[in-house]
Amino acid sequence: MSRIGFVGAGAGVASSAFVVDQTLPEAELTVFEKSGGLCGRAAARRHGPITYEYGANYLKDDDERVTELVTETLDDEGLVDITEPVWTFDSDGAISEGRDADDHKWTYRDGITQLAKRLFGRTDATVHRRTRVEIIERCGEQWHLEDSDGDTWGPFDALVVNPPAPQTATLLDAAVWDAPLRNTLVDAIEAVPYRSVWAAVLGYERSLEVPYYALVNADKAHDVGWIAREECKPGHIPDGESVLIVQSNHEWALEHYDDEPDANVEELAVQTAAIIGEDWLSEPSWTDHQGWRYALPEDGVNRGPIDTAAREHDLYFVGDWVAGEARLHAAIRCGLDTGERIVYSL
Numbered sequence: 001m002s003r004i005g006f007v008g009a010g011a012g013v014a015s016s017a018f019v020v021d022q023t024l025p026e027a028e029l030t031v032f033e034k035s036g037g038l039c040g041r042a043a044a045r046r047h048g049p050i051t052y053e054y055g056a057n058y059l060k061d062d063d064e065r066v067t068e069l070v071t072e073t074l075d076d077e078g079l080v081d082i083t084e085p086v087w088t089f090d091s092d093g094a095i096s097e098g099r100d101a102d103d104h105k106w107t108y109r110d111g112i113t114q115l116a117k118r119l120f121g122r123t124d125a126t127v128h129r130r131t132r133v134e135i136i137e138r139c140g141e142q143w144h145l146e147d148s149d150g151d152t153w154g155p156f157d158a159l160v161v162n163p164p165a166p167q168t169a170t171l172l173d174a175a176v177w178d179a180p181l182r183n184t185l186v187d188a189i190e191a192v193p194y195r196s197v198w199a200a201v202l203g204y205e206r207s208l209e210v211p212y213y214a215l216v217n218a219d220k221a222h223d224v225g226w227i228a229r230e231e232c233k234p235g236h237i238p239d240g241e242s243v244l245i246v247q248s249n250h251e252w253a254l255e256h257y258d259d260e261p262d263a264n265v266e267e268l269a270v271q272t273a274a275i276i277g278e279d280w281l282s283e284p285s286w287t288d289h290q291g292w293r294y295a296l297p298e299d300g301v302n303r304g305p306i307d308t309a310a311r312e313h314d315l316y317f318v319g320d321w322v323a324g325e326a327r328l329h330a331a332i333r334c335g336l337d338t339g340e341r342i343v344y345s346l
Helices: 011-023 064-073 114-121 165-173 181-190 250-256 261-276 303-313 328-345
Strands: 003-007 028-032 044-047 050-053 079-081 086-089 105-108 126-128 133-139 142-147 152-156 158-161 194-204 214-217 224-229 242-248 286-297 315-317
Touching: 003 011, 003 142, 003 152, 011 028, 011 114, 011 328, 028 152, 044 286, 050 242, 064 328, 133 165, 142 158, 158 165, 158 328, 165 181, 165 286, 181 303, 194 250, 194 261, 224 261, 242 250, 242 261, 250 286, 261 286, 303 315, 303 328, 315 328
Parallel strands: 003 028, 003 158, 028 126, 086 214, 158 315
Antiparallel strands: 044 050, 079 105, 133 142, 142 152, 194 242, 194 286, 214 224, 224 242
């Protein structure tokens, strides 16, 4: 029986575990997730009857295999489509129609995390939440793990690593592993550039009447990078209310990342009101926030060391930074492909 360990429970790991379990049902799959949730930056929270997604906002139908997975292979009950368009705004806040090239923008009534939950639900994987892996060790031909509580796990015949590139590089740098490839891997993964995002969630007890789902800053020269209306997602927001997801640009996030959250939320609310042209948006009824220090990879990793690690050491990496595209569908496709490579190797 093959034993496979997974560090992280993002969309890439969920799809990878799904493929392995479907093909090798006798394999023992163990997932370690440092947080209490699933699906990584594709994250959802609840505020009373309200569901909102404050990281990755939806899933594009930009990959045929991922589309088939979501609409046919998995249960599509509760899958919803955002039909309103995405418009743009510039550095002066001037709004223009149409950057909406997406045929579909999918999520679930119960939140985008349903994607990982449904994938894991189709497997026999054991998922350990709030378990932070701090040390990986190579012993002979197998992998062992140690978590932040000092508990050890393994052995594993293959290891799949999912955190953002900077966190993965830190984990590898501390690894107990004598192979010369380790340093090459660390260098390659550290070289992946990232954009940070600071997100404010703004809730209102009245509705916002505009003809678009979201606004994106096309020239990347405004403090605000993205504004999205959760009420455009069926089942998320009660009638007569509105919730805006406001995500900063990279430079603003770096400058304000460690500032007082309430002040950040207030500033982003004021800027949102100015862009949309509705003064009442500067005073939300309730708020939430989340910082994403490693939100969006701007380039992919050098695949040479990554492929060598898989081929020679049964060490695999999944995520949008491996796929080279900061999109949820890219992370899922990377996981599907990686799952097939694991099956072939084992």
